Amino acid sequence: MNSYDSGDADFQRHSQFISTSVQKIYQNVSSMNRMVNQVGTAQETPEIRQQLHQIRTYTQQLIKDTDASFKDIVNCKDRHLKIQRDRLVDEFTAALTAFQAVQKKTVELEKNAVRQSKAHISIPKPPSSKTNNSYSDSPFENNFVDNRGQTQAQQQQEEIDLQALEEQERTIRELEENIVGVNEIYKKLGALVYEQGQTIDSIEASVENASVFVTDGTEQLRRASHYSNQARKKKVILALILATIVAVILLLIFFRN
Structure with a gap:
């Protein structure tokens, strides 16, 4: 980690990136909320789900990059830079909270959809293999053929429903992993700022004590x-x-x- 003096260009560059990222996170969260509100309704489409996945993935990566930039400015020593850093920490934390909220909302919707899907999916029973040739010319032959066609169509639909269910469960696992990842960023960011604050306070206290000692010595x-x-x-x-x-x-x- 590098320390920065007053007016350091690197500090300002990282601060600008963090500020811009926070704004983008809020914009993405707003878009995600609109899309999530369409999930499970007549307005839901595969395109909406795809866009939601893309914007969620992009925001997750943006959060990781922003967290990395914080590690580069956390060691600032000047008081006015510390104030600027702490303000960015508060703004980034609020943006993370908004992102976590929309992710948790999505998880609840996906879990409800999975429960409903499991309630409607039934395991198809294979048709009986026993046939009687004496009924080949029976008037029921056409009905048997129709029923067999309906069974095949049901099996295909069941397979489609199972694939959709598996996709929903993968989405839930991904969302839960993202939530855990953001929680880790919360902890690391708080620990970095706390540790640095303790160090700076200790240094300032030592300087103040040294100043007192010098004054006392002069007296x-x-x-x-x-x-x-x-x-x-x-x-x-x-x-x-x-x-x-x-x-x-x-x-x-x-x-x-």
Whole structure:
């Protein structure tokens, strides 16, 4: 991870990408909501499902790319860059929440569709292999042929329904995996920002403590210099007093002699 100084071009480039990505995520979520509302209704078409799958896949990749860009700006140290980063974190988190909501809505619709499909799909019974040639010219022969044709058509429809059911179940698994993936991005992003915030706070606290220590040290040196000057003055005064006393004693001795 790289750290960035104030006005660093890389930081601004990543920030711009993140901001643009957040807007695209919101736009995609809006489109997905419109498509999801058509699922299970008369307006639903295979084209809508295909478009929904494409836009969901694109948004999922966009989220991963945006998360990668956050890793490149999380180590910023300047306070105004930290404020900008935290704002982007909040915006990206809100966009993720909106994306998760539409995915969960899609999962519920798909699960309901699967339950309804399973309730209507029945296992076809193979027609009886026993035939009686004596009835080949029977008036019921045409009905048997018609019934056999209907059975084959039912089997084909059952196969189509089973394929559609399998596709719905694959979609559900994919959606659930996407939801788990986005939840992991939530956790990683929160952990990165928290860890970096703790580190920066620790550094700032150390700097502030060092500043306090320097200030205290300067004050102590000033006081020590003051006390030293006072002590020096006292020594000079004492020396002058002693010299005066000695001079007086010498004068007394001189005049007495």
